[in-house]
Amino acid sequence: MNNREMPNWLDKRASLTPKRVCLTDGAVVWTFEDLNQYAQATARKLHGREIGRGDRVAVLLGNSFRVPQIIYALQYLDAITVLLNNRLAPAELGWQLKDAGCKLLIYDDEFLGTVAAITADIPRLGVLSYAAMEQLPGADVLLERRIDLDAVHTVIYTSGTTGRPKGVMLTNENHWWSATGSVLNLGLQMTDQWLICVPMFHMSGLSIILRSVIYGIPVLIQRKFIPAAVNEAIRDEGVTMVSVVSSMLAQMLENLGQDGYPDSFRCMLVGGGPVPAILLQECRKKQIPVYQTYGLTETASQLVTLSPEYMDSKLGSAGKALFPAEIKIEGDGGGRKPGEVGEIVVRGPTVTPGYLNIANEKLDIFRDGWFHTGDLGYIDEEGFLYVLDRRSDLIISGGENVYPAEIEAVLNAHPAIAEAGVTGVKHEQWGQVPVAFIKINEQSAVTEEEVRLFCRERLAHYKCPTRVYFVEKLPRNAANKLLRRKLAELIR
Amino acid sequence: MNNREMPNWLDKRASLTPKRVCLTDGAVVWTFEDLNQYAQATARKLHGREIGRGDRVAVLLGNSFRVPQIIYALQYLDAITVLLNNRLAPAELGWQLKDAGCKLLIYDDEFLGTVAAITADIPRLGVLSYAAMEQLPGADVLLERRIDLDAVHTVIYTSGTTGRPKGVMLTNENHWWSATGSVLNLGLQMTDQWLICVPMFHMSGLSIILRSVIYGIPVLIQRKFIPAAVNEAIRDEGVTMVSVVSSMLAQMLENLGQDGYPDSFRCMLVGGGPVPAILLQECRKKQIPVYQTYGLTETASQLVTLSPEYMDSKLGSAGKALFPAEIKIEGDGGGRKPGEVGEIVVRGPTVTPGYLNIANEKLDIFRDGWFHTGDLGYIDEEGFLYVLDRRSDLIISGGENVYPAEIEAVLNAHPAIAEAGVTGVKHEQWGQVPVAFIKINEQSAVTEEEVRLFCRERLAHYKCPTRVYFVEKLPRNAANKLLRRKLAELIR
Incomplete structure (x- = not known):
């Protein structure tokens, strides 16, 4: 058999646990069976618009059920989702659409103005509002019940803090190993529920949508980040896991005041850069289970996460590389000793094969199988990573x-x-x-x-x-x- | 990078969570760091005996710490462990040792008589008691910090219910996908502890040793299956998961009498053939969380397991294929409809690449990427597998x-x-x-x-x-x- 294939994730999940809740926004609830039906129906509609293997389809959407619906529809067609950042200006979006050679752009009505401004400039791009897409008839198509691990699943333009955005290609394999590497560290319980309050067009949000299906756990979708709403969901809605960046965590703590979280809340995954020590200390006082993590779009999210038993003794560390990954620190002309600051360099099956339209050889970041992150940090005597800063900062x-x-x-x-x-x-x-x-x-x-x-x-x-x-x-x-x-x- | 490699499992685990308990027999306790030190020391000793990449080393041992110690030592050398069934007669063992072309046999002293009877017949086989091995000096060797997913990890001769034993080759990749496929169904908690009372030389026991390191959870080793001892460990030792076959389960229930298990006990994994309905009903009455499962040595253990929400409604079913796997039923000249009995046919990354010294083409069991199990069963309208019997029975x-x-x-x-x-x-x-x-x-x-x-x-x-x-x-x-x-x- 071809060991580079596996069953389609949503098809498999909907077969294994069709009745479990997959998505909810507090009002509407979709089970895995529901998501599968919507995704399959959408795949048929998009096939009618001649979307097929390898085609790039951009989405300009807010956080909602629509994002997983379309992402999984495109996986059924072996097409590639280009996740657009809905906060960008039309010119930036236009550049990305052209760079990615998108065949189609699907958008929420609220972004109609932006879309009008973009499309004037890209005559060959098909555009389709979500509402119009829903009206399309379904075409006959053999949906892909198996996926190729090497196929590109997503393109996400780096919201990098420097330079021109680059389209990061992420394969099915990158995402799969990211999900399994994470579960071996964070565990998996029948009672788990992950809250999304980060944008789904970023890796942190996307990874939750993918884990939901791979793990069979529900996701509670919040359209925007509102500290009080997140706290309320943790307190009253049975949310067990949340992904945030440190400024969001600070706001949540401020809103929380003297209160704490229930014991059922088991993971506050904090990424997106170093977390101030004072914030970590406050979390410790409140017994909030903070998991510091380090990851990039280029590593399909989490790459390094602190194991729970080190939360206290290694406060401030991002931890060690998850199961399939490796990290090291490089300085001028070689490796760095423990404690010495240098560039964080990584390898593993979650690392992107490269950027769209840029040969890896042209970039000085893929060398000898290692990906050079541009981030500075050090590894202590016991092997724990401390992330300091972007090298460029x-x-x-x-x-x-x-x-x-x-x-x-x-x-x-x-x-x-x-x-x-x-x-x-x-x-x-x-x-x-x-x-x-x-x-x-x-x-x-x-x-x-x-x-x-x-x-x-x-x-x-x-x-x-x-x-x-x-x-x-x-x-x-x-x-x-x-x-x-x-x-x-x-x-x- | 070479995507067919990943970090050595024990090396990684000992780096991530060195202080967690890995193995215990109720008296002695080894952490992952301990196991790693013993395995690395053993690798150096065995390297001194000229064991290296691809060499086959047989072990004739009882259930003890020694089995993982040697298995992980051999993984550090990229050598292959041939797990011998210590209940077999010398002639049977001799045949397997010759068939596998073993370079070395490591044994527990209690099997000295058996070993003496075997070695007379195989002059070129090295033999080494565990005690003698421990006395060897360590040789200088670069241990394999990365493993090749395609490399053979283990050879296990089928204890099949029919025919001559065949040496099933299982790769690192087979075992890895088995462990991750299982965790996506059974979940993973920080409090988990798996009890081994099945032989470690069989796939069911081996898989627990591998999961322990991949998941970072402790294993409680019992040398023999004694129903009262298993029940006691569940009641008093914090065991959360046990793997058994149905005749063992029946004995445990008899010993349990009117008692039940604590709520912390979360998984009774029952494989090795269909479970009588009466036994399942008794478990249901006692609220014992039975997970019926179907797997073979050739599929690196569990392939099909019933998801927890179907324990009652699909009583008697082995469930659906785990995440990376697929199953279908074949009859004379083609697929079978739901409910129709035929041969269970499987594919996925846990399926063996084949048997030692037997070309797959010679066997009529690898066809078009599907492995033909020789087991009879049917899949119901909703896709649940019911295993009936060995075709040969x-x-x-x-x-x-x-x-x-x-x-x-x-x-x-x-x-x-x-x-x-x-x-x-x-x-x-x-x-x-x-x-x-x-x-x-x-x-x-x-x-x-x-x-x-x-x-x-x-x-x-x-x-x-x-x-x-x-x-x-x-x-x-x-x-x-x-x-x-x-x-x-x-x-x-």
Whole structure:
């Protein structure tokens, strides 16, 4: 037999446990059987629009049942889903649609204006609102009951914090190993329910939709991230697992106040960058089961996650590479010893085969089977990874490495500061110096001098921000990740 | 990178969760770090005996820590473990050692007599008692930190109920997919502990040793199957999962009497053939979480398992194929409709690439990527598999198919009968007729006429045993499976 194939995931799941709940938004409930019927019907409709093997179909949707419906429909046709970030400007989306050579764009009506602006520019792109798609007749087609592990399942443009977006190709195999690698660390219980409040067009959201079907567990969909709504779902709706980034966690804790979570809540998966120590300590006090994780779109989500028994003793670490993966730290001209900072380099079956339309050889990031992440970190004596920062965000001041994340963690610990971002600006004497951008809590007040004093008490002199700018809002990407390279633009 | 490799399982597990308990026998406890140290030390000793990549090393051991120690040592050398059944006669073992071309045999002292009888006949085989192996100096060797998914991990000779034993080759990939396929059905909890009371030289026992390392959960080893000891471990030692065959389950229930199991006990995995309905009903009454399963050595254990939500409504079914696997029923000249009996045919990444020294083409069991199991069963309208019997055990009486397992299930329901076996004997008029062999419960009494009457009230006339033989013991193989083909030999 061809060992590079396996049964179609949704077809299999709907056969194994048709009556289990798959998706709910609190009002509507779909079982796996329901999702399968909708996905199959959708596949037939899209086949009528001549979508088939290898075709790229973009989706511009909010968080809803529609996303899994279409993703699984396209898997039945062996077509590729291009997940568009609905927060991008038309020009950015247009560029991605062209780069991906999309045949069709399916969109929610709310994005009609954006779509109109895009399509003027791409005459050969078919467009279809979700509502119009639902009206299409189904065509006769043999649905793919088996999937090719090597086939590309998804293209996601990096919401990277630097550079031009690149279309990350993720295969069925990447996603499968990601789901199984995760379950061997986090476990799987009949009572599990995962909440999605991150965008489904990002890897963190997509991975939940895929795990739902592979594991046979329900997903509670929230359209937007509202801290109180997430807390309520954990408290009252039986949610056992949530994926967030640290700024979301901070807001949830603020909303939580003196309350805690029920014992049934077993996993707060926190990715998207280092988590400030103060936040971790607060979670520890509240006995919130935080799993720090490190992963990239290019690694189909989680790659490194801290095992539960190390939550206390390795506070701040992202943990060790999940079962199928390996990591190491590389510096100039070779590997780094324990404790030495360098670039995080990874390999394993969840790593993307590459980017759309860019030969791997042209990029200096796939070398000898290892993927070079561009992130800085170190591995301690016991093998635990500590992620410091994006290499591109590193500030070099007077020859010293200064990590914005470290300074931000100190700033975030100030009671008056809601959010902080740090970047480097040019300096005649030191090359670069750090400057800070802060958003103040409502009903709080603080001066620049007070903030600088707070830092001087907690940081080496060369790490202290030379200026502190007060802002209304920090620049973040759609995944809520801080865009440090855009901070400097805030200075007029 | 080479996607056909992954990190060495034990190396990875010992890195991820070194301090978790891996093995215990109630007295001694090994963590994953311990097992890793023993396995690595053993690998170095065996390397000194010139064991390396692809070499076949046989082990003749009882259930103990030694089995995983050596299996994982050999995986570090990319050598192949040949698991010998310690209940076989020297001649049978000798045949297997020669067939497998073993370079070395490692044995427990208790099997010294057997080994002496074997080795006289195989001059080029190295032999090493476990104790002697422990005295060897370690040699310098680069241990395999990565494993090749396509490499053969184990050879297990089929304890098949018919024919000459064949050496089933099982690859790293077979075992990996078996472990991940199982976890997606049974789940995985931090509190899990699996009890081994089946032989480690069989697939059912081996699979537990492999899952332990892949999942990071402890295994409680029992040297022999003693019903009271298993029940005690479930009650007092925190065992959450046990693998048994139905005759073992029956003995455990008898020992249990009016008691039940604690709620923490979550999985009684029952394989090795159909389970009598009466036994399932008793388990249901006692709320014992029985998972019926169907698998073969050739499928690296579990292939089909009933999902928990169908335990009641699909009583008697083995369930549906686990995530990566597919099953179908074939009859003469094609597929069978739902409900029609035929041969169970399977495919998936857990299926063996073949048998040692036998080209797949010579066997009529690998066809178009499907493995033909030789077992009879049917799939109902909803896709659930019901396993009836080995095809070779089928009795054809007056043109009617008679399944020994069905008659045995009726006999097992008789209060005076402890165990029953049915086979066909030649008959002038009907071709074959069923005859029964029964073992009576202690302090019970029953006559042949009473037993035949009991059957006549419950079975079609042509299914009723024409004779009932009273025996002390039924012939079973080392996995405790009834050997029906040996029943007829009991008739003098």
